[in-house]
Amino acid sequence: xxxxxxxxxxxxxxxxxxxxxxxxxxxxxxxxxxxxxxxxxxxxxxxxxxxxxxxxxxxxxxxxxxxxxxxxxxxxxxxxxxxxxxxxxxxxxx
Amino acid sequence: xxxxxxxxxxxxxxxxxxxxxxxxxxxxxxxxxxxxxxxxxxxxxxxxxxxxxxxxxxxxxxxxxxxxxxxxxxxxxxxxxxxxxxxxxxxxxxxxxxxxxxxxxxxxxxxxxxxxxxxxxxxxxxxxxxxxxxxxxxxxxxxxxxxxxxxxxxxxxxxxxxxxxxxxxxxxxxxxxxxxxxxxxxxxxxxxxxxxxxxxxxxxxxxxxxxxxxxxxxxxxxxxxxxxxxxxxxxxxxxxxxxxxxxxxxxxxxxxxxxxxxxxxxxxxxxxxxxxxxxxxxxxxxxxxxxxxxxxxxxxxxxxxxxxxxxxxxxxxxxxxxxxxxxxxxxxxxxxxxxxxxxxxxxxxxxxxxxxxxxxxxxxxxxxxxxxxxxxxxxxxxxxxxxxxxxxxxxxxxxxxxxxxxxxxxxxxxxxxxxxxxxxxxxxxxxxxxxxxxxxxxxxxxxxxxxxxxxxxxxxxxxxxxxxxxxxxxxxxxxxxxxxxxxxxxxxxxxxxxxxxxxxxxxxxxxxxxxxxxxxxxxxxxxxxxxxxxxxxxxxxxxxxxxxxxxxxxxxxxxxxxxxxxxxxxxxxxxxxxxxxxxxxxxxx
Numbered sequence: 001x002x003x004x005x006x007x008x009x010x011x012x013x014x015x016x017x018x019x020x021x022x023x024x025x026x027x028x029x030x031x032x033x034x035x036x037x038x039x040x041x042x043x044x045x046x047x048x049x050x051x052x053x054x055x056x057x058x059x060x061x062x063x064x065x066x067x068x069x070x071x072x073x074x075x076x077x078x079x080x081x082x083x084x085x086x087x088x089x090x091x092x093x094x
Numbered sequence: 095x096x097x098x099x100x101x102x103x104x105x106x107x108x109x110x111x112x113x114x115x116x117x118x119x120x121x122x123x124x125x126x127x128x129x130x131x132x133x134x135x136x137x138x139x140x141x142x143x144x145x146x147x148x149x150x151x152x153x154x155x156x157x158x159x160x161x162x163x164x165x166x167x168x169x170x171x172x173x174x175x176x177x178x179x180x181x182x183x184x185x186x187x188x189x190x191x192x193x194x195x196x197x198x199x200x201x202x203x204x205x206x207x208x209x210x211x212x213x214x215x216x217x218x219x220x221x222x223x224x225x226x227x228x229x230x231x232x233x234x235x236x237x238x239x240x241x242x243x244x245x246x247x248x249x250x251x252x253x254x255x256x257x258x259x260x261x262x263x264x265x266x267x268x269x270x271x272x273x274x275x276x277x278x279x280x281x282x283x284x285x286x287x288x289x290x291x292x293x294x295x296x297x298x299x300x301x302x303x304x305x306x307x308x309x310x311x312x313x314x315x316x317x318x319x320x321x322x323x324x325x326x327x328x329x330x331x332x333x334x335x336x337x338x339x340x341x342x343x344x345x346x347x348x349x350x351x352x353x354x355x356x357x358x359x360x361x362x363x364x365x366x367x368x369x370x371x372x373x374x375x376x377x378x379x380x381x382x383x384x385x386x387x388x389x390x391x392x393x394x395x396x397x398x399x400x401x402x403x404x405x406x407x408x409x410x411x412x413x414x415x416x417x418x419x420x421x422x423x424x425x426x427x428x429x430x431x432x433x434x435x436x437x438x439x440x441x442x443x444x445x446x447x448x449x450x451x452x453x454x455x456x457x458x459x460x461x462x463x464x465x466x467x468x469x470x471x472x473x474x475x476x477x478x479x480x481x482x483x484x485x486x487x488x489x490x491x492x493x494x495x496x497x498x499x500x501x502x503x504x505x506x507x508x509x510x511x512x513x514x515x516x517x518x519x520x521x522x523x524x525x526x527x528x529x530x531x532x533x534x535x536x537x538x539x540x541x542x543x544x545x546x547x548x549x550x551x552x553x554x555x556x557x558x559x560x561x562x563x564x565x566x567x568x569x570x571x572x573x574x575x576x577x578x579x580x581x582x583x584x585x586x587x588x589x590x591x592x593x594x595x596x597x598x599x600x601x602x603x604x605x606x607x608x609x610x611x612x613x614x615x616x617x618x619x620x621x622x623x624x625x626x627x628x629x630x631x632x633x634x635x636x637x638x639x640x641x642x643x644x645x646x647x648x649x650x651x652x653x654x655x656x657x658x659x660x661x662x663x664x665x666x667x668x669x670x671x672x673x674x675x676x677x678x679x680x681x682x683x
Contacts, residue, residue, distance in 0.1 A: 038296075038314070042153060046173040046252075049156060056167035056259035061330050 145224075149300050154254045155291025156546075157275050158320035160268060160282075162329040163364075163541060167259050169268050169282070169374070171275070174255035175237040176230040177206060177248065179213075181220040183303065184247025198245050205239045206232060217247075230273050231255050256282075258374045263332055266368045266387040267325070267539065269487075270377040279377075279385060281323065281539065283487050288543055288551075291320035321551060322544040326362035331355055334666040335365035338659040339639060343369050346622075346644035346655050352389045352518045353639045353659070355667055358526035358627065360557045361535030363484075364635065364667065366519075390484065393492040393515035394640065397605025398452045398652070399625050400473075400511035402577060403524060404460065405449055406568050407472030413463040414445055416571070420456050422448070427455040430502050434458045434510075446576045450583050452602065454510045461509035469508050470497045475563050476524040477534055478516045483560075484537045492516040511605060522638040524563075525625045528572050529599075529633040532564030573599055578630045595675030596668050599633070600626030600660065602652035607643065618646050622655035628664045634673050637663045 057063065068075060131139065160169040179202075188195045199214035206213075206229045213228060220226040230253070232240070237250055256271040269280015277286030294317030299307040339353045355365040368388050372380035386392070408414045419442040427434050434455045440447070448456030461469055473479070479494030493515040500508075507513040516524075519537060527534040536558040543552040564572075577599035607619040623640035627633035639656040649655055668675070 049170070050172045053167070053170050053172045053257055053259060056170060059166060060260050060263075061333055062261075 147299055149298060149306075150295045151298055151306065152252070153294035153296065153315075153317045154252055155293045155317035156254060156319045157256065157271065157291055158289040158322040158544075158546065160289075160323045160325065162264075162325055162327050162332075163362075164328060164330075165324075166329045168264055168325065168327075168329065169256065169258050169271075171254045171256055173252055174231050174234070175240075175250045176253045177202070177228045177232055177236075177240055178251050179217050179220075179226045179228050180224050180247040180249060181217045181226055182222060182224055182247075184217055184245075185221050187246030187303075193246075198248065201243055202228060202240070202245055202248050205236055205243065207236075256375065260329055262371045262373050263329060263336060264325075264327060264366075265371050265374045266385070266389070267327060267366050268374055269387075270374055270385065280387060280487070281325070284485055285323055285540070285543075289320045289323060291546075292318040294318070319546040321546055322548070323540060324542040324544060326357075326364065326538050326541050327366065328364050328670075330670055331663075331667050332365040332367065334670075335637075335663050336367045336369070336371070338662050339367050339369045339641075342639070342641055342655060342659045346641060346648045346650075348622075348641045348645070348655070349643035350388070351639065351641040353637070353663065354389055354518055354522040355635055355637045355663060356522050356526050356537065358529035358535075358633050358636050361523070361526060361537050362541070363519075363537055363539050365663075366539070386488070387486065389518045390482075390486045390489045391517070393490050393517050394621055395512050395514070395605045395608070396516050396521055397511040397603035397621065397623065399521060399601050399603035399623055400514075400516075401449055401452065401457055401509065402528060402572055402601050403476050404457060404464075404469065404472060404509040405445055405576070406528065406564055406572055407468070407475070408460050408464055409445065409568050409571075410565060411464060411468050411472070413468070414460055416445055419444055420448065420459050422453045422455040422459075425455075427458070429455075429458050429462055429506050432458075432503065432506055434506060446579060449576050449601070450579045452580075457509035458506035461505045464505075464509075466497060466500045466505055469505065470494070470500060473508065473514060475534075475561070476527065477560065477563075478514060478520055478524070482517075482519055482523050482537050483558075484519060484539055486539065489519075490517050492520055511603060518638055518640055521625060522636055525627065525636050525638070527563050528569050528577075529627045529636050530569075531566045532562055532569035534560040534563045536560055573627070573633060574631050577601060577627075581626070596628040596665065596673070597630040597676070598626050598628045598661065598664065599630040600624055600657070602657060603640075604650060604652045619643055620646070620650040622650055622652040624652045624656035624660045626657070626660040626664055628668060629673065629675075634671065635664055635667050637667070639663070 067073065154173060157171045159167050159171075162168050184198055185195060187193070188198065195217060196210075196214050199217055200210040203210035203213040208229055216226055216228070228248070229236075240248060240250055254275055256275065258265075258268065267280060269282040269284075270278045271282045272278045275290070277283035277289060282289065294315045296314040301307055335353045335355055339351050342348070343351045351369045353365065353367045354363065356363050366387070366389050368386075370384055372384050377385060405414075409416070414420070421442050422436065422440040424441075425436045425439040436451070436453050436455050438451075440451050440453050440456070443451060443453060443456055445460075447453070448460070464472070473494055478492055481489045481491045495504075495514070504513050523534065523537045526537075538554055538558070540554055542550050542554060545551050578597060580602070581598045581600055601624070603621070603623040603625075605621045605623070606615040607621055608614065609616050621640055621642050622644055623638065625636065625638045627636040637660045639659045641655050641659075644650050644655045
């Protein structure tokens, strides 16, 4: 075996070794990135659930009526509620 | 000299052989040990290593949502945390750092509001284990505090927590979900399989301190969320109903009460309430008897509210007609050796008059004409004595004894609403049959089952006909004439219950309550009820209110105690549903 051939073989092995190291590094980085994305996905999923429940709470008839009264909004609350009816309307009729 | 050299050489050779033999034997022993460890001990050691290094991280699945009929969320889930200890790690960490396990336990217990001594005891007694719950479902503040404290061996476990945005509304319908998210009562139990999700997981490697090594996950299983449920109940109508029920119970210092609002044309239940109520998010704070949905589980003797069914059955059977009069005497009458009494002298009454004045004597006489066989048939035809099929856990069929067990007493008791017991839901469903023209429909609480992504899996929109129970003309006469007159004229002067906007029909009931532990009726204990529907002619809603044990000093007649609540509930419900009232019709709107 000539020196040139030996060098070529050595370089080939070295190149293969470096490629393996590089690919292994890439794999690790990709796995870590996948993990991070999965964690983010779950966190966002949970946050969306929490927000959905908060919106649900704010959309309850009680809450809407409270806000209509507090901010004196010119809209009708989702239900008549206690005291909504003008008693005289019925009293006169009966 | 030569001999001595040979001797030395021989000894050196022997020594070399001995050394080599020892080394060889050593290697052999090591090889044997390696072989033993690699084969015989391998399963045990692999399991030990796996237990130490590997673990599963749970990805919680969400239990399905429960919506009201207009898409408001009545029950949902969000992520919370539970706190657990890794006793082995906590003890090892205190040994290494020289800290005290008591300090760790005390700090954790102070944050969690549990007993420090018990916490330390639980950690110490689980010293060989890697997991021990300290507190389930902690508050967000407690979870943050535990995270900040960074105590060795004390960890947070994400878990889903059931929440009820409407608070106590619909509590008896929704029921209760357990600490692990399984349905225990109510619709949470009835539809547990559909609502339940399946947790996902991924395997991961842990370092010596049980910290996950990023990038070493294997075998991920994605979570499968649970399906959703759409109810027929409207949260707004439920709100009127609960508020009215609570107000009447408070006003009359009653023990408890129930209320139901139904749509007679479809059998849909728009509201279903029991009082006292409870917080489904903290169900353990209320005793089981408070959590029971008494509208379906607790039968009651209906009293006079049963009379319209017997009267319409008598009309259908031809034992009485609308024009003939029946002599109800001066308020006391003896039938078959039994003395029946009315609250006041009624004289001669038509069938309409008997219902309007709620005459026990008149009903007793009609019962005598019908006989037990016809009476039994009529009562069973309206669905009494069988479950309604609403699909609620623990539904009672009520109690209608077999015909063979009925006596001559039954002939006069049943037409007055005694000797049989019915659930409030059975009663409301039977009134729906009268209100819709004579067809008994199955009551429905669930409108649809949805998949986790909101697609309809199964729809229950179509009304389910059980059977025709009355000819249309008799049902219409009841809803347009007789039961309207009950509301207009009633028993006492000035007791008009009619609504101006929506003509109301209905029937009052004031039933005595039996002793719990012996035969007979308890003096001064009543069940005051009223079942109404509006608008008369073509009712869009039927409402039932039954109030148990009102204070007799504040009135106990159904007309006084329960009817005002029904009137308010129906007015609010119909105006909310946009049903045009008399005013709107007259104005041409």
